[in-house]
Amino acid sequence: MEFTHLPHTDIRVSKICLGTMTWGRQNTEAEGHAQMDYALSQGVNFFDTAELYPIPAHKDFHSLTERIIGNWFRKRGTREQVILASKIAGPAPFTRFIRTTGYRPDAISEAVEGSLKRLRTSYMDLYQLHWPERSTNYFGKRGYQPDPDEQWEDNIRGVLQTLGRLVREGKIRHVGLSNETPWGVMRFLEEARSDAGLPRIITVQNPYSLLNRLYEVGLAEVSHRTGTGLLAYSPLGFGTLSGKYLGGRKPENARVTLFPNYNRYSGPKAVEAVGAYSEIAARHGLSLAQMSLAFVNSRPFLTSTIIGATSMEQLAENIGSIEVRLGEEILREIEKVHELLPNPAP
Numbered sequence: 386m387e388f389t390h391l392p393h394t395d396i397r398v399s400k401i402c403l404g405t406m407t408w409g410r411q412n413t414e415a416e417g418h419a420q421m422d423y424a425l426s427q428g429v430n431f432f433d434t435a436e437l438y439p440i441p442a443h444k445d446f447h448s449l450t451e452r453i454i455g456n457w458f459r460k461r462g463t464r465e466q467v468i469l470a471s472k473i474a475g476p477a478p479f480t481r482f483i484r485t486t487g488y489r490p491d492a493i494s495e496a497v498e499g500s501l502k503r504l505r506t507s508y509m510d511l512y513q514l515h516w517p518e519r520s521t522n523y524f525g526k527r528g529y530q531p532d533p534d535e536q537w538e539d540n541i542r543g544v545l546q547t548l549g550r551l552v553r554e555g556k557i558r559h560v561g562l563s564n565e566t567p568w569g570v571m572r573f574l575e576e577a578r579s580d581a582g583l584p585r586i587i588t589v590q591n592p593y594s595l596l597n598r599l600y601e602v603g604l605a606e607v608s609h610r611t612g613t614g615l616l617a618y619s620p621l622g623f624g625t626l627s628g629k630y631l632g633g634r635k636p637e638n639a640r641v642t643l644f645p646n647y648n649r650y651s652g653p654k655a656v657e658a659v660g661a662y663s664e665i666a667a668r669h670g671l672s673l674a675q676m677s678l679a680f681v682n683s684r685p686f687l688t689s690t691i692i693g694a695t696s697m698e699q700l701a702e703n704i705g706s707i708e709v710r711l712g713e714e715i716l717r718e719i720e721k722v723h724e725l726l727p728n729p730a731p
Contacts, residue, residue, distance in 0.1 A: 386428025387707055389688055391468070392587045392614040394559060396510060398431040398468050400682060401707050402616060404693035405432060409439035409449030411640065411695050417453045418460070420700055425466060427704050433590070433616065433691050435472035435515055436500050437480060441644055444482035447474075448503055455505035470511035470616075471500045472563060472590075476518055487518050488540070490547040497556055512548070512557040513590055516564040523564035525649040527731050542576045545583040552584050561588035561616070567603035574611055586613060588688055593617035595626060595662055595677050596655050596730040598723065605686045614688030617681050621692075622650035622730055626677040627699075628663045631656075638695065654729035661722045669715050674699075678706035680719060 387400040403424045408417035421432070438450035451471065458464045473496040474480045476487040486492040501507065516523050518540075520532040548560045562570060570589055577585040589608075593600045593615060600615060607613055621627055623640050630651065635642045641651060659673075666676040681690045694700035711719075 386704075387682075388428075389614075391511065391559060392612045392688060393585060394587065396468055396558075398689055399429045400687070400689055401429050401704055402431040402433050402470075402689040402691045403429050404618065404691040405434045405450050405454065406438045406440040407640075407693060407695050408453045409446055410441070410443075411439070411638065411643070414453045414456065416695075417450070418457045419697065420694065421454070421457050421463075422461075423697060423700060424704065425463065429704060430466060431468045431470070431689055433470045433618075434504075435474065435513075436483065436496055436503075437472070437474040437515060441647070442479050447480075447483055448499070451500055451503035455503050458505050464506055468510045469504065469506065470513060470561070471504070471509050472513040472515040473497070475514065475516040477516070488514065488544045488547075490543070493544070493547045494551070497551055501556060508556055508558060510558045511561050511588065512551070512559070513561040513563045513588070514544070517566075517569055519569075521566055521569065523566075525731055539572070541572050542580075542583070545573065545576050549582060549584045559587050560584045561590060562586055563590035563616075563618075565589050565591065565604075567607050570604065570607050570611075570613060574613070588614045588616050590616040590618055590691070592619045592731075593681060593684070593687075594620045594622050594650075594730075595680060595719065595723070596622045596650055596658060597728055599728055599731055600686070608686035615684070615686050616689050616691055617684075617687060618691045619650070620678055620681040620690050621674060621703075622655070622659075623647055625650040625655065625659055625730075626662065626673060628659065628673040631660060631663060640695075650730040652729060654726055658722060658726040658729050661726065662719070665715060665718045665722070668718075671709065672702065674702055675706045675709050676711065676715070678703060679709035679711050680716075682707060682709075683711060 519537040692703040
């Protein structure tokens, strides 16, 4: 395993992070525990979850994933071996069953206390805002369009003040963002720079894959100049970059098969790009999944790649991608496809 540090900290994390969003729906508790056992044995010490998980969001299932992780900590006694990240659900129609109060101080406190209880821990190493309160581009949206009816008032300082209190109380160690834009990341950093008492954002968890390299457009420079690290989610685009959906296949129990509305990475241009990348991988004797993950792992702005799996075979292949090195020739071929089919699945 390769390791890096959470930016601006001495916390050493594996460059592969174990994602958990299928546990409680696609995976049973026993399967989640087996995945954590295996990941830890392979040197993966960084786990990411959220109060919203498992996905798809549902009032009867939310927070099950955190409970599964908490039960594993209790049974194995492994809490101190894991760098643990979780997230507060942002305001959105599909999460009203969690709360409707956004990132108000009482909402953040309630979310943190709930996660700590479910996770059976007294602290989280990284606590993230799952998506912005304001109306902006996330979850595959193209082309920013201002909402004339938006009611959002910039309360970023207030959010950081609440998070800072929780840091001082020892309930969270560091804070991060998710599904954020360059403007959003810089606003949070600006507030922290203006007041030494506010916590600094150290990471942003955004989608990044061969099908969605939009992070490179603005956020890569933010990462470079501020030392804010990317936690790359959906590096295989809901499994499309494993190639298992090529040719119109619909594998049993696969995410897009079970949940057809999860079509963010399945449009015609994305399918065309997956086919082209699959041919490159085959020419170089690699699986498409390992080539796709190795590309993400190699990016200079990356802190960790969040991988997810529903089977142990997938998990082993995904973790094993850390051993794959892409040469100049294969990288040139990847760039040629990207030039022809740029970001087909934002």
